[in-house]
Amino acid sequence: MxxxxxxxxxxxxxxxxxxxxxxxxxxxxxxxxxxxxxxxxxxxxxxxxxxxxxxxxxxxxxxxxxxxxxxxxxxxxxxxxxxxxxxxxxxxxxxxxxxxxxxxxxxxxxxxxxxxxxxxxxxxxxxxxxxxxxxxxxxxxxxxxxxxxxxxxxxxxxxxxxxxxxxxxxxxxxxxxxxxxxxxxxxxxxxxxxxxxxxxxxxxxxxxxxxxxxxxxxSMPYNRIEGKGRKGVAVSGVSYLYAKEAVSELGADVLLYKVGTPYPLPEKTTKDFLASVDSVLVIEELDPVVEEQLLIEASGKVPVLGKRSGDMPKNGEYSFEIVKDALIKYLGLPQPEKEADALPQLPVRPPVLCAGCPHRASFYAAKVAAKGFKKAVYCGDIGCYTLGNAAPLNMVDTCLCMGAGITLAQGIALADRDAKCLAFIGDSTFFHTGIPGVINAVYQGTDITVIVLDNHTTAMTGHQPHPGTGKHADGSEAPALDIETLLKACGVKHVSTVDPFDFPETVKAIREAAEFPGASAVIAKAPCIAQIKKPAAVRFVNDGCIKCGRCVAEIGCPAITPDSTGRAVIDAPLCTDCGLCSYVCPVSAIERGERNVK
Amino acid sequence: MSNSIVIAGVGGQGTLLASKILAAAAGARGLFVRTSETIGMAQRGGCVSSHLRIDAKELSPIIPEHHADILLAFEPAEAVRMLPKMKASAGCVVNTDSVIPTNVALGKGVYLKKDYLDLLRNRFPAAVFIEGARTALAAGDIRTLNVVILGAASGAGILPFSAEEILSAMKTCVKPKLLAMNEKAFELGLAAPGVRW
Missing domain, CATH: 3.40.50.970 (Thiamin diphosphate (ThDP)-binding fold, Pyr/PP domains)
Structure with a gap:
C-alpha cells in the first residue's frame, strides 16, 4: 500500500x-x-x-x-x-x-x-x-x-x-x-x-x-448507519461529508444512513433504518432518488422529508451551509443570527474566449460577413466557442446539445425563409455528432452554412485528441481524418478552408458560402492558442490611439483594456500577436512589436 | 492541526498548481489532505478557487463560510470575493495586480481596486500585499505567479509548512524542465518586498 x-x-x-x-x-x-x-x-x-x-x-x-x-x-x-x-x-x-x-x-x-x-x-x-x-x-x-x-x-x-x-x-x-x-x-x-x-x-x-x-x-461498507437517536438523516454522495461536518459542529444526535448505492437501495439496512427513527431528512443533490425509494418503503409510517416536502433545494449544488441550515431546522435547533458580510460591488467574471483565440477571429469575420444580410441566425454548439455568446461578439443565438447547431439551423431555415443560418461547430464536436446533421442538410437540400471552428483539439475539456488530430489518447500517432474531405464526401458542394487570422479572406469565404444556395461549409483552421508557444512578437498601441474604444467594443479581447484616460492598453504577457485588433483599429494605431518578457 | 486554505484567482492564473504543491507538502508530512478545485468552463478567465483542508478526514471538501485559516489571493477582487470564507484571524497574501474582466472593459460592471485593497487591509492588518506579476516575470515567466505567491506566503510565515517542505513538494509537482525557474520564483517570492499595512 x-x-x-x-x-x-x-x-x-x-x-x-x-x-x-x-x-x-x-x-x-x-x-x-x-x-x-x-x-x-x-x-x-x-x-x-x-x-x-x-x-x-x-x-x-x-x-x-x-x-x-x-x-x-x-x-x-x-x-x-x-x-x-x-x-x-x-x-x-x-x-x-x-x-x-x-x-x-x-x-x-x-x-x-x-x-x-x-x-x-x-x-x-x-x-x-x-x-x-x-x-x-x-x-x-x-x-x-x-x-x-x-x-x-x-x-x-x-x-x-x-x-x-x-x-x-x-x-x-x-x-x-x-x-x-x-x-x-x-x-x-x-x-x-x-x-x-x-x-x-x-x-x-x-x-x-x-x-x-x-x-x-x-453487506457493503458503503452503506451504513452511524450515530444515534431517533432523528434519521439519509445522505448520498458528497453530501455525506457536508452532513458529517455539520452534525459534528452542531453536536447533534442523529442516526445517519450513509447510502453508497442509491439504486437499488439496500433492502435490510433500509428497513432497519426506517424502523429505528421517528422521521427522516433526505440529503441528496439533484433528483429525489433515495427520497422516493424511502417514501415507498416507509409507506406513510415514517415521515420522509426532503425535496418533495420543500425541506431541501430541488436544484443546484448543495453545500455545508445548505445542509447545516436544513439540519438546524429539522432538529428544531435555534437558528443562529447571520450577519451579512457587506462587500463592495464585485465584477462579474464570466468565462471568456482566451486572448488570441482563433474562434474570436472567426466569429468576428462572420459578423462582418453577415452585415449585408437581411437577417442572420448564428447556431452555436458545445465547446469553448459557446463563449462566443458573450458581449461584444453576441454570436451564439442557439445552443442545445452536442451537434445540434447544424440541425437546428436547418429547422430555422425551413421556418424562417428570411434568415441566413450559420451553424458553428468545433472540430471535436463535428466528429462527435456533427456529421449526420451535415448529411441531413445535403440530403434535404436545406440552405445553411456550416462553419467548422477547427482548432485541432478538444479545447474546453483540456485538450484531448480526436480523429482529426493524428494522435491517440496516449499521444501515439493515429491516422488524421481530414474535415474538408469528410464534408465533401458528405455531399457538401461548396467547401473552403481559411486561416481565421487572415481576416479579409475569412470574411470573403464566409460571405461566399452563405450566398451559395444549399448546404455550404467553411473550415476556419488555426490551432488553439493554449497549445502553441507564444510568439516572440506582440501587438502594442502606439501614440496614434484616438481613444475611440473600438478595439475593446468590437472584439472583447481580454488582453485589451482601456487605461484611465481611455487609451487602449495591450497586456503583453497575454497577447499572442493574433493581430485581430489591428484589423479593427480605424487609425492603424495597433502595431506589432517585440515581446518584452524581462 | 486542522488547517483550511483558500487559493483564489482567475482561470489561467495557475491556482491549481499552488494547491497541488501544498497538498503534496501535507502528504509528505503524513497529514490527511482534502482539496477541491474549479475545473472546466470557469478555467477560461472565470473566477476559480482551490480549497485545501489539512488533517480533515470527515470534513466537507469545500471550505465553509468563516472556516478558512489562510487566503492566497492571486487577484484583489477575487480576494474580496473569498472574504465570507475567512476566519477573522486568517493569514493572507494578496497579489495586487488586477485582472480586469472584459465586461468591465466594455463598461458593464465595476472594478473598485482601491475599495478592495482598503477592505482587505482593514480586515486583515497583517496581510501581505505583493506585486506578483513583476516578480514572476523576473523569475522568467508570468506563469510562475503561483509559486511566487507561495514564496511570499512562506516568507510571511503563514503557511503550516517550512520553505524547505514547499521546495521539496515542488519537486514532485512541477515539470522537471520548469523546476529551476519555479525554484527561482519561490526564492524571489520568499524575499519579495511585500507590503504590510
Missing part, C-alpha cells in the same frame, strides 16, 4: 487498474475527463485506452470488450449518457461477461453542463445498479467492488461521482495494481443478439435481479 493524494477521477482510474481493467473508452466532458486522461498517462502495458468519437461509441466499445470477457471501463459526463442511452438500455437486457463499469460524472450546479440531470435516476430507468461515492478514497474502493458486482450479476454497473468528488482530491491508500484480468475471448452464443422473445425473458430476469442486488448491497 502507498498513500497518494489523488483527484477523484484519478482514484477511479487507479481503482479500475487495481481491478484489472484492460479496455477503457470515453469521450471528454467536465467533470469526467481525468479518468481516461489518468489511464492514458499511466500507460499500463496491455490496457487499451481510447478517446472514442462519442459516448455511444465508447459505451459500445466497452460493452464489446466485456462480451469478450475483459474488464472494461466507459467514461462520460452526465449529458454524454443521453448520447449513449440507446446501447445502454439494450445492454441492460443483454448483459456482460467481463465486468463493465460505466463511470458517469454528474455536475450539480451545474458548473460546466447543459443540464442537472441525475445519472442515479438513469440507472434506475435502465434497471442497473449505481454506486455513488462520497469522496475520492471511497471511489477508489467502490470501483473495485463494482467490477466484482458486475461480474456476479452479469450486468454493467454505474459509478456516479459528482463534480465535488471528481475534482476533489484526498489521500488514497493505493493497492498494488492487479494483474490484468485476462479475457477468455468472445464465445458465440445466441444471447448476444437482442430479439423480442429474448427481451421479454431478460426483462423478467432483470426485475428479479433488482431484489437480489438490493439484498447484496446490505
Amino acid at each position: 502507498t498513500v497518494k493524494v489523488c483527484m477523484g477521477n484519478e482514484a477511479i482510474a487507479l481503482g479500475a487498474l487495481a481491478a484489472g481493467v484492460s479496455v477503457a473508452a470515453g469521450y471528454p466532458g467536465t467533470p469526467s475527463t481525468e479518468i481516461i486522461e489518468t489511464l492514458a498517462h499511466v500507460h499500463r502495458p496491455g490496457v487499451s485506452v481510447q478517446w472514442s468519437v462519442n459516448e455511444k461509441a465508447a459505451l459500445e466499445v466497452a460493452a464489446g470488450a466485456a462480451y469478450a470477457g475483459a474488464r472494461s471501463l466507459c467514461t462520460m459526463k452526465q449529458v454524454g449518457l443521453n448520447v449513449a442511452s440507446d446501447p445502454l438500455m439494450s445492454l441492460s437486457y443483454i448483459g456482460v461477461k467481463g465486468g463493465m463499469v460505466i463511470a458517469v460524472a454528474d455536475d450539480p450546479g451545474p458548473w460546466s453542463s447543459q443540464t442537472e440531470q441525475d445519472t442515479r435516476g438513469f440507472a434506475k430507468h435502465a434497471n442497473l445498479p449505481v454506486f455513488d461515492p462520497s469522496s475520492p478514497e471511497e471511489a477508489y474502493l467502490m470501483v473495485q467492488t463494482a467490477y466484482e458486482f458486475s461480474e456476479k450479476y452479469s450486468l454493467p454497473v454505474f459509478m456516479r461521482p459528482t463534480t465535488r468528488v471528481c475534482h476533489a482530491s484526498a489521500d488514497v491508500d493505493l493497492a498494488e495494481p492487479a494483474e490484468i484480468k485476462a479475457a477468455d475471448g468472445f464465445e458465440r452464443r445466441p444471447e448476444w443478439c437482442i430479439f423480442p422473445a429474448l427481451s421479454y425473458r431478460r426483462h423478467g430476469e432483470l426485475e428479479v435481479k433488482q431484489y437480489e442486488m438490493a439484498r447484496d448491497f446490505d
